Amino acid sequence: MTVSEEFTSLTGHFRGELLAHCYRMLGSAEEAEDLVQETYLRAWRSFGGFEGRSSVRTWLYRIATNACLTAIERRGRRPLPSGLGAPGNDPEAQLAAAPEVPWLQPLPDTLLVAADGDPAAAAATRAGIRLAFVAALQYLSARQRAVLILRDVLDWPAAQVAELLGTTTTAVNSGLRRARAQLAQVLPAEDEVTEPADPDQRAVLDRFAAAFENADTSALAELLREDVTFEMPPILTWFAGRRTVLRFAASHLFAVPGRFRMVPVTANGQPALAAYMRGPGGAFRAHAVLVPTITRTGIARIVSFGAPGLFPAFGLAPEHGTATIPAGPAGLSL
Numbered sequence: 335m336t337v338s339e340e341f342t343s344l345t346g347h348f349r350g351e352l353l354a355h356c357y358r359m360l361g362s363a364e365e366a367e368d369l370v371q372e373t374y375l376r377a378w379r380s381f382g383g384f385e386g387r388s389s390v391r392t393w394l395y396r397i398a399t400n401a402c403l404t405a406i407e408r409r410g411r412r413p414l415p416s417g418l419g420a421p422g423n424d425p426e427a428q429l430a431a432a433p434e435v436p437w438l439q440p441l442p443d444t445l446l447v448a449a450d451g452d453p454a455a456a457a458a459t460r461a462g463i464r465l466a467f468v469a470a471l472q473y474l475s476a477r478q479r480a481v482l483i484l485r486d487v488l489d490w491p492a493a494q495v496a497e498l499l500g501t502t503t504t505a506v507n508s509g510l511r512r513a514r515a516q517l518a519q520v521l522p523a524e525d526e527v528t529e530p531a532d533p534d535q536r537a538v539l540d541r542f543a544a545a546f547e548n549a550d551t552s553a554l555a556e557l558l559r560e561d562v563t564f565e566m567p568p569i570l571t572w573f574a575g576r577r578t579v580l581r582f583a584a585s586h587l588f589a590v591p592g593r594f595r596m597v598p599v600t601a602n603g604q605p606a607l608a609a610y611m612r613g614p615g616g617a618f619r620a621h622a623v624l625v626p627t628i629t630r631t632g633i634a635r636i637v638s639f640g641a642p643g644l645f646p647a648f649g650l651a652p653e654h655g656t657a658t659i660p661a662g663p664a665g666l667s668l
Contacts, residue, residue: 425582
């Protein structure tokens with residue numbers, strides 16, 4: 335076995351969970367892929383000096399975490415509109431766009447497929463990638479994010495986290511308490527959020543898709559919670575409250591019946607929808623990826639990512655009805 339083959343054999347099957355880790359830290363699937371590639375390049379260059387004092391997995395996470403911390407220091411956080419200001423109060427007013435903001439992005443589940451099907455790796459990959467959780471992480475400092483993810487998502491011992499971050503166990507425990515307190519203020523109650531495999535969740539998503547395709551405001555109203563929020567990055571304007579959201583839908587989204595075609599996808603470990611919008615020539619073109627937060631009392635949040643460039647990562651074509659694009663994790667490039 336060559337050195338290259340040995341390196342790939344030892345490290346290749348961690349790619350999916352490292353991508354999920356970098357995404358949690360950064361809030362961008364595209365940037366996470368770049369950082370995973372950088373992680374493997376750094377690991378390859380130092381592979382000759384790897385003495386096995388820690389596991390290969392721990393070694394790779396150390397490299398990836400430090401790369402993410404540096405990236406966050408350069409770029410800052412990736413918010414959703416609700417993290418930048420108060421909701422709009424006039425759903426019929428002109429919307430404010432902010433394309434210059436480095437917005438939070440959804441994570442296509444197709445990028446997380448483990449080549450070897452290892453159950454432990456799959457569990458580590460899919461833990462803690464719900465959109466609401468990743469959005470809440472953006473309120474934390476870079477090091478707080480790292481502490482909370484390593485301790486609460488990956489279940490690392492405090493001493494191991496302290497070694498990685500070059501600090502003390504006391505500082506890690508203190509930082510973890512502060513991070514948990516901050517997250518508790520912005521995260522929905524865990525027992526309210528339904529599981530992806532819940533058949534009721536799929537039924538709600540099907541009805542949600544039908545409401546959009548049929549421009550049916552009444553059907554949408556039956557699905558929304560009274561305190562629902564609607565966000566549309568890169569649009570800065572967002573809305574809160576069922577009445578306001580429905581007024582926005584009626585005036586901006588549902589003005590023309592048959593305007594949308596909705597395709598089921600999976601993002602951040604939860605069912606989502608890719609929306610194709612009919613253009614002037616009649617063709618349905620890629621428009622947005624909608625990720626609803628479905629609770630036992632209705633839809634609590636809708637984030638509509640208006641970025642057609644996201645569709646290839648979901649394996650979707652730029653126009654509805656044309657051939658799909660193969661999607662999956664990038665291979666090793668060494």
